[in-house]
Amino acid sequence: MTDADLAPTVQMPAVQAATATGTHGLETRAVSAWFGERKVLDRVSLTMPAGQVTALIGPSGCGKSTYLRLLNRMHEMVRGAGLAGEVLLDGDDVYAPGRLPASVRRRIGMVFQRPNPFPAMSIYDNVASGLKLAGIKVTHQERDELVETSLVRAGLWTEVRDRLKTPGGALSGGQQQRLCIARSLAVSPDVLLMDEPCSALDPTSTRRVEETIELLRGRLTIVIVTHNMQQAQRVSQRCAFFLASHDTPGRVVESGPTEQLFDSPRDERTSDYVNGRFG
Ligand SMILES: Nc1ncnc2c1ncn2[C@@H]1O[C@H](COP(=O)(O)OP(=O)(O)OP(=O)(O)O)[C@@H](O)[C@H]1O
Numbered sequence: 369m370t371d372a373d374l375a376p377t378v379q380m381p382a383v384q385a386a387t388a389t390g391t392h393g394l395e396t397r398a399v400s401a402w403f404g405e406r407k408v409l410d411r412v413s414l415t416m417p418a419g420q421v422t423a424l425i426g427p428s429g430c431g432k433s434t435y436l437r438l439l440n441r442m443h444e445m446v447r448g449a450g451l452a453g454e455v456l457l458d459g460d461d462v463y464a465p466g467r468l469p470a471s472v473r474r475r476i477g478m479v480f481q482r483p484n485p486f487p488a489m490s491i492y493d494n495v496a497s498g499l500k501l502a503g504i505k506v507t508h509q510e511r512d513e514l515v516e517t518s519l520v521r522a523g524l525w526t527e528v529r530d531r532l533k534t535p536g537g538a539l540s541g542g543q544q545q546r547l548c549i550a551r552s553l554a555v556s557p558d559v560l561l562m563d564e565p566c567s568a569l570d571p572t573s574t575r576r577v578e579e580t581i582e583l584l585r586g587r588l589t590i591v592i593v594t595h596n597m598q599q600a601q602r603v604s605q606r607c608a609f610f611l612a613s614h615d616t617p618g619r620v621v622e623s624g625p626t627e628q629l630f631d632s633p634r635d636e637r638t639s640d641y642v643n644g645r646f647g
Pocket residue numbers: 403408426427428429430431432433434435446
């Protein structure tokens with residue numbers, strides 16, 4: 369991959385964008401993070417394999433969101449934030465000199481805890497806004513195709529195909545979250561980061577978003593932060609357990625196949641956490 373691949377303004381044929389398979393894995397090597405003087409993550413090394421879902425679990429404040437945000441260079445948007453170590457997308461350093469944060473964020477998209485569509489903007493325009501924000505120029509027809517493909521892949525198309533001109537804010541919370549996923553997919557990212565994407569949703573909407581994650585798996589590499597142990601078991605193939613204490617920054621205690629972490633964890637602290645004995 370060259371920086372030209374990461375250029376923020378690109379001409380992307382709709383067909384290419386719609387059919388791209390994000391088979392790029394992520395890896396961190398000895399990543400540490402600071403807010404000012406305070407170290408909040410200590411030498412986290414993890415592999416997040418291509419096309420799989422990796423769940424980040426652990427008690428509140430152990431650094432899961434910080435870790436997620438440093439993967440696509442959002443951490444550096446906080447004043448005083450510091451970082452050491454390496455983040456590799458398909459083997460390439462996303463912090464390489466000259467690499468633009470915006471271009472990294474186009475390849476590594478993010479969905480947040482609370483659905484954040486543009487409420488007054490139509491469903492169609494919400495999805496298309498992903499393209500506009502990324503500076504991707506397409507024809508009208510390509511845009512129509514991309515909007516449809518993104519909504520299909522986000523599992524929302526059949527629910528909204530007849531009302532694409534209605535405002536995104538008129539959708540239910542769960543539909544809004546899937547709209548945000550569609551907006552992220554429109555720019556054809558390789559990786560999707562999800563920070564507790566269901567914590568503001570009811571159980572039915574949660575199930576629909578989990579089904580969407582299942583639909584996307586294989587095409588995209590997904591990293592999800594969740595406090596819900598059942599959800600981690602349902603959606604992920606790999607899992608990493610983070611832990612911090614008042615005087616120790618967040619570290620990965622254990623990582624591996626989800627089944628192993630839940631059924632036969634190597635570390636007693638992992639066992640205690642996944643069995644609800646603390647946190
Ligand atoms: N913008 C910030 N400025 C200063 N400190 C921060 C900032 N964001 C997070 N922190 C601190 O960094 C540590 C890790 O926070 P982080 O949000 O990454 O944890 P988390 O595991 O995601 O927590 P939760 O599960 O509650 O969301 C915490 O001690 C938190 O107070």
